[in-house]
Amino acid sequence: MTVKEIQLKIATHVLDVCRRHGLKVWADWGTLLGAVREKGMIPWDDDIDLMMIREDYEKLIRLADTEFQHPFFLQSFHTEKNYYRGHAQVRYDGTAAILPDDIGMPFHQGIFVDVFVYDHIPDSLDCAAWKQSLRKARMAQKCLLTAQYGKGAKRLIAKAVCGVIGYKRLYRLYERQFTKWNGSETKRISCPTYDWRQVEREAKERSWYEETVMLPFEDMEIPAPAGYDKVLTTLYGADYMTPRQAASGHGRVILDAGRDYKEVLRTMKK
Numbered sequence: 001m002t003v004k005e006i007q008l009k010i011a012t013h014v015l016d017v018c019r020r021h022g023l024k025v026w027a028d029w030g031t032l033l034g035a036v037r038e039k040g041m042i043p044w045d046d047d048i049d050l051m052m053i054r055e056d057y058e059k060l061i062r063l064a065d066t067e068f069q070h071p072f073f074l075q076s077f078h079t080e081k082n083y084y085r086g087h088a089q090v091r092y093d094g095t096a097a098i099l100p101d102d103i104g105m106p107f108h109q110g111i112f113v114d115v116f117v118y119d120h121i122p123d124s125l126d127c128a129a130w131k132q133s134l135r136k137a138r139m140a141q142k143c144l145l146t147a148q149y150g151k152g153a154k155r156l157i158a159k160a161v162c163g164v165i166g167y168k169r170l171y172r173l174y175e176r177q178f179t180k181w182n183g184s185e186t187k188r189i190s191c192p193t194y195d196w197r198q199v200e201r202e203a204k205e206r207s208w209y210e211e212t213v214m215l216p217f218e219d220m221e222i223p224a225p226a227g228y229d230k231v232l233t234t235l236y237g238a239d240y241m242t243p244r245q246a247a248s249g250h251g252r253v254i255l256d257a258g259r260d261y262k263e264v265l266r267t268m269k270k
Contacts, residue, residue: 007047092111
């Protein structure tokens with residue numbers, strides 16, 4: 001199989017699991033844009049993006065052991081040690097999709113589909129409660145990322161702090177800062193555990209997701225919010241139907257559909 005075929009196979013499996021368990025999921029980012037404009041993947045895109053609201057996302061995570069068995073692996077903080085990203089990735093065993101920063105990292109690095117988790121955010125990000133949460137989140141995230149990706153003395157200090165406080169405790173502290181408004185009557189949702197710096201720019205109205213439509217996508221159909229025009233205008237501007245090639249947000253990804261990431265990493269070391 002090609003990289004693209006594997007990504008579509010992963011996405012099909014995720015959508016099937018969500019359908020059977022009554023979980024809502026939608027295409028997001030470039031995948032949503034591709035579905036609307038290209039009826040498939042954008043030619044220069046290198047992955048598939050899906051999104052879920054926190055409640056359904058956590059239900060999906062709890063299905064990891066029963067619904068994501070070989071060759072699929074649902075990767076999240078809750079399912080794999082040393083993985084501290086704020087969203088999940090569904091990986092495919094026996095393949096490689098190695099991000100430059102992840103070379104040498106001790107977690108699964110097969111070809112993946114992103115599953116982003118959206119939380120409610122306060123109507124105004126200028127409120128004291130949000131600012132306080134953001135300060136705590138920054139502290140916890142900086143410590144975790146420095147311990148994992150940092151160098152020299154800074155990494156040693158961060159690892160010592162994480163060892164004392166606890167990696168799991170720090171991650172949960174980070175995650176909790178952005179779940180405080182779930183279940184409230186706030187109107188907007190965003191994905192702060194992926195990138196809290198872009199929360200305002202990427203915020204969407206919850207009402208845009210009240211209904212779901214199915215859109216053609218390659219040789220399948222993919223769920224999209226009925227308000228996809230407003231979503232894409234928020235993300236890409238009113239002229240989103242005009243193609244503009246952009247660089248991958250992942251950087252230069254090392255992709256191999258026929259070799260396991262461990263084998264690829266060993267070859268790179270040689």
